Amino acid sequence: MAARPPAEEIIWMRPDRSRPAPRAALSREQIAAAALAVADAEGVDAVTMRRIARELGSGTMSLYRHVRTKDEVIDLIVDAALGEEDRPAGPSGDxxxxxxxxxxxxxxxxxxxxxxxxxxxxxxxxxxxxxxxxxxxxxxxxxxxxxxxxxxxxxxxxxxxxxxxxxxxxxxxxxxxxxxEEGDGGxxxxxxxxxxxxxxxxxxxxxxxxxxxxxxxxxxxxxxxxxxxxxxxxxxxxxxxxxx
Amino acid sequence: MAARPPAEEIIWMRPDRSRPAPRAALSREQIAAAALAVADAEGVDAVTMRRIARELGSGTMSLYRHVRTKDEVIDLIVDAALGEEDRPAGPSGDxxxxxxxxxxxxxxxxxxxxxxxxxxxxxxxxxxxxxxxxxxxxxxxxxxxxxxxxxxxxxxxxxxxxxxxxxxxxxxxxxxxxxxEEGDGGxxxxxxxxxxxxxxxxxxxxxxxxxxxxxxxxxxxxxxxxxxxxxxxxxxxxxxxxxx
DNA sequence: ACACTTCTGCGTACGTTGTACTCGAGCGTA
DNA sequence: TACGCTCGAGTACAACGTACGCAGAAGTGT
The missing domain is CATH 1.10.357.10 (Tetracycline Repressor, domain 2)
Structure with a gap:
């Protein structure tokens, strides 16, 4: 019956592009985390591919091995942020x-x-x-x-x-x-x-x-x-x- | 009593920068109209200062005589589009x-x-x-x-x-x-x-x-x-x- | 009629952006 | 050892918003 991948890990919009891929110093998670940190600290406009790379100490184009476009990075950080939504495990009945x-x-x-x-x-x-x-x-x-x-x-x-x-x-x-602007007096x-x-x-x-x-x-x-x-x-x- | 300008024309976010200024081949209205046309035809991402200028047959930087930033252009076309909202003159009572x-x-x-x-x-x-x-x-x-x-x-x-x-x-x-993409077959x-x-x-x-x-x-x-x-x-x- | 001021249009140029292309290095398998 | 992956990264390009400064036209005061 068409055995699908096990339930454990769902890869958001990304059928694996790296088949074995045990090595790899960079990962989608790292990219997302760095981008999220930048977005929170300086706004989403500060999130650029170069900036993310700088934050990770990697080359800019290296990111594209793990992410198709910048828009996908935004997809990632949006869902990551949504993950902080504080809700109970199950419904209460009300x-x-x-x-x-x-x-x-x-x-x-x-x-x-x-x-x-x-x-x-x-x-x-x-x-x-x-x-x-x-x-x-x-x-x-x-x-x-x-x-x-x-x-x-x-x-x-x-x-x-x-x-x-x-x-x-x-x-x-x-x-x-x-x-x-830089610390203007109000x-x-x-x-x-x-x-x-x-x-x-x-x-x-x-x-x-x-x-x-x-x-x-x-x-x-x-x-x-x-x-x-x-x-x-x-x-x-x-x-x-x-x-x- | 501070006599304010007459009620006739409200200039959206722009206290006059040109005092007499009867001349001027370009105008905010033209810019807004051109930008709106481009946005409707090709989406808001196609609205660039260069594109608007091309549409008007003017130089790119000329636009900045009438508009402070590109964002102001967007303000303009947003409000222009909202102006098409179809509503009666006054409330009906219901x-x-x-x-x-x-x-x-x-x-x-x-x-x-x-x-x-x-x-x-x-x-x-x-x-x-x-x-x-x-x-x-x-x-x-x-x-x-x-x-x-x-x-x-x-x-x-x-x-x-x-x-x-x-x-x-x-x-x-x-x-x-x-x-x-260009006319792909579906x-x-x-x-x-x-x-x-x-x-x-x-x-x-x-x-x-x-x-x-x-x-x-x-x-x-x-x-x-x-x-x-x-x-x-x-x-x-x-x-x-x-x-x- | 003249100079002077003010405003308009615009060419050039800079810094930034996303990303296509390409190459070299490291690794698993044959 | 050799092949074929995948990953990392440098270079390069087109497009963007817009700062700057100049040329010329229009209006004003004399």
Whole structure:
């Protein structure tokens, strides 16, 4: 019955290119680890093939023995980061609590790696860790008489909301920060860059509701609380679709 | 009283750099239009300063007289594309129907410009057209006794869901398409690239629910219908937070 | 009519990026 | 010993964003 490779190790998108390959000073894992470290320390834009190689003390082109393109490196570090998602081993029986916790865990991981939300949004979630997360969510919904297709929809809704939320959350946080110059004394933040334009917008009188929003809303909202609130609303909506 | 400029024209993020400046063969509008055309025709990666200049028959560096960085060009085309969002002039009185229509309009625009969802997700939505959209959404919720902050949350929830959904929608569609080689005869699509890996994953036995999902779910789902369904769920959840 | 200032267009050039190509060295097997 | 792998790495190239500086045109003051 077409004996497939044993279950132990799944090689993310890479049918082995090295058949025996016991030697090899470089490995995909090392490359991924180095790239991940760089991304966390200096942002995903600092991740270049040359930089990874320098970090590993190897030649730039050597990396291509283990990785087809740079994009594959990004695939690797995205899934590696997703692997840090903190979730229990199995579902608790309370699907709503489980999915709530999962969403919070997803957000936490994406805040810990601010480049992650953007990077993950642009590629299929098929890495082992991404799959494990999906598997957990499906397990949380299992046994409730939901068709597989509907369970998938419930999870997709949640994922869309979470990645969408966190993406704007980190983007806004980065936007508030000054453009990252060497220890400048605090001058020149987002206010200076945007206030004149914003003022012009408000004074145009064309956006009265938006003007009220700017004037009345808390300028530094607690985004964690906002996330929890919105997540509850989404789960409320989904609850109607889940029997029991 | 600080008389501000008249309401007529809002210049997106650009306090005038040219004082009289009636001349000028090049303009921000032309640059934005050319860039938008290129993005639509060949994807946002094909938008380069050299390419825009070529399209306009001008020198590359001339563009920088009207635009500070390439990123500003992207700001421009994002907002220009968002300007195509098809929505009525004012709210109808039925907030839920209005927000539903607005979400569908957002999705439609992002599907018409497949690069848009990704590009828009990474920057603050402060362009005139983005603001107009927010203004419409706020208007739809106005007069319902909602605090401004809560109205903003409702809208944020919706926006997060819509951009999140459409981002994975277009990404998945692109992933299904072969890597865009010159008219190849149809061979080598996503199946070839991913099936071996996917098979390995399924056979590993580590993702039983996911395996069931792959086996039971429709391989080519109607994403439009899925969007509508999920949107209704989200609106259901939000409805509980909106009085009346 | 003139000089002077200001703004526009643009050519050149630099540093960085991903990666195709190629070659030599080390190892397993015959 | 010889063959055929695979791995590591150097060189090279095309394409990118954009700093810099100059030429010329348009507007302004005299």
């Amino acid at each position: 699907w709503r609590a489980d999915l709530h916790r999962l969403a919070e865990a997803k957000r936490a991981v994406m805040l810990r790696h601010p480049w992650l939300a953007r990077a993950a949004a642009g590629r299929p979630a098929l890495g082992p860790n991404a799959l494990a997360s999906t598997e957990y969510a499906l397990a949380a919904l299992a046994g409730r008489g939901l068709a597989m297709e509907e369970a998938a929809r419930v999870i997709n809704t949640l994922n869309a909301f979470v990645t969408g939320f966190v993406q704007t959350e980190v983007e806004e946080a980065a936007w508030r920060r000054p453009p990252e 001058g020149g933040d987002w206010r200076e860059r945007t206030l004149p334009y914003l003022q012009q917008v408000l004074d145009s009188g064309r956006f009265p509701h938006f003007t009220r929003l700017v004037n009345e809303a808390e300028p530094y909202p607690d985004t964690g609380e906002a996330f929890a609130w919105q997540l509850r609303r989404v789960l409320d909506g989904l609850a109607a679709a889940v029997p029991e | 907030w839920r129907a209005d927000l539903h229509r607005l979400a569908e309009a957002k999705r439609a625009v992002m599907l018409r410009h497949p690069w848009l969802a990704r590009a828009a997700a990474g920057r603050p939505a402060l362009g005139p057209n983005a603001l107009a959209s927010t203004e419409y959404a706020l208007a739809a919720l106005a007069g319902r006794g909602l605090a401004m902050e809560e109205a903003a949350r409702v809208i944020n929830t919706l926006n997060a869901f819509v951009t999140g959904f459409v981002q994975t929608e277009v990404e998945e569609a692109a992933w299904r398409r072969p890597p865009e 061979g080598g699509d996503w199946r070839e690239r991913t099936l071996p890996y996917l098979q390995q994953v399924l056979d590993s036995g580590r993702f039983p629910h996911f395996t069931r999902l792959v086996n039971e779910a429709e391989p080519y789902p109607d994403t439009g219908e899925a969007f509508a369904w999920q949107l209704r769920r989200v609106l259901d959840g939000l409805a509980a937070a909106v009085p009346e």
